[in-house]
Amino acid sequence: AQTVTQSQPEMSVQEAETVTLSCTYDTSESDYYLFWYKQPPSRQMILVIRQEAYKQQNATENRFSVNFQKAAKSFSLKISDSQLGDAAMYFCAYRSYNNDMRFGAGTRLTVKP
Amino acid sequence: GAGVSQSPSNKVTEKGKDVELRCDPISGHTALYWYRQSLGQGLEFLIYFQGNSAPDKSGLPSDRFSAERTGGSVSTLTIQRTQQEDSAVYLCASSLGYRDEKLFFGSGTQLSVL
Numbered sequence: 001a002q003t004v005t006q007s008q009p010e011m012s013v014q015e016a017e018t019v020t021l022s023c024t025y026d027t028s029e030s031d032y033y034l035f036w037y038k039q040p041p042s043r044q045m046i047l048v049i050r051q052e053a054y055k056q057q058n059a060t061e062n063r064f065s066v067n068f069q070k071a072a073k074s075f076s077l078k079i080s081d082s083q084l085g086d087a088a089m090y091f092c093a094y095r096s097y098n099n100d101m102r103f104g105a106g107t108r109l110t111v112k113p
Numbered sequence: 114g115a116g117v118s119q120s121p122s123n124k125v126t127e128k129g130k131d132v133e134l135r136c137d138p139i140s141g142h143t144a145l146y147w148y149r150q151s152l153g154q155g156l157e158f159l160i161y162f163q164g165n166s167a168p169d170k171s172g173l174p175s176d177r178f179s180a181e182r183t184g185g186s187v188s189t190l191t192i193q194r195t196q197q198e199d200s201a202v203y204l205c206a207s208s209l210g211y212r213d214e215k216l217f218f219g220s221g222t223q224l225s226v227l
Contacts, residue, residue: 001158001171033212043202045218052213091156095212099144099163105155 002027002094006104013082014112020067021077021107023092029053034068034075035093038086039106048090051075079109087111115139119205119219126195127227134190134222138207145188146206146216147180156204162188163210195226 003026013019025034036048051059051068058066063083067076079086092104118137126132138145147159158172162182173179177195182188192199202223206216 001169006155035215037216043221045204045206045216047215050213050215089153097212098168099210099212100161100169101146101216102158103148103156108153 004104008107010108012110018080023075025094033095036077037091039089117219123223125225131193136188136205142207143210144208148204150202197226200226
């Protein structure tokens with residue numbers, strides 16, 4: 001099965017600054033989807049952004065954007081103009097052609113006022 | 114229902130007892146997933162269903178764990194002879210059968226094994 005690695009257990013950012021969360025994955029597939037989910041203390045999982053492997057253009061959702069490097073199997077999340085409400089656990093996820101979906105270990109993001 | 118429903122929300126059991134966790138997905142969602150999350154940790158994949166079949170059961174931690182899904186809807190995760198290391202939040206999620214669709218998560222079952 002595919003593995004997803006998030007090498008930063010914790011990150012912090014100053015309010016209004018930019019932060020990048022890293023994610024790498026291991027796969028032999030060419031067609032797949034990648035996701036970033038956010039989990040605030042409420043424990044509810046919230047979809048932040050998604051990317052199809054066949055699309056070269058990096059996905060963007062308001063202040064959230066990704067840097068997708070298919071050859072390097074890298075999928076980082078950039079949060080611009082960080083807000084206090086962005087503080088949460090962030091999970092990178094890989095969805096295979098057969099719908100199997102695996103998550104990374106997560107990165108805990110702290111936003112400092 | 115409006116969302117993914119999991120029951121019970123909390124379960125306290127004694128070591129050695131069997132427990133059953135239930136997940137009621139959103140109607141029409143063909144894909145259903147079970148994950149386990151220990152305090153402050155990541156989501157450990159347990160099993161997923163496409164319809165009633167589970168293509169990959171390799172995530173189940175031991176043969177004490179089993180899961181089934183009937184009628185393409187409700188799923189139950191059973192843990193036999195519970196151990197203290199089974200204590201965690203068990204999350205269920207469902208989605209339509211398309212890979213670009215997001216997962217809808219339930220609120221989880223907090224399992225505590227004493």
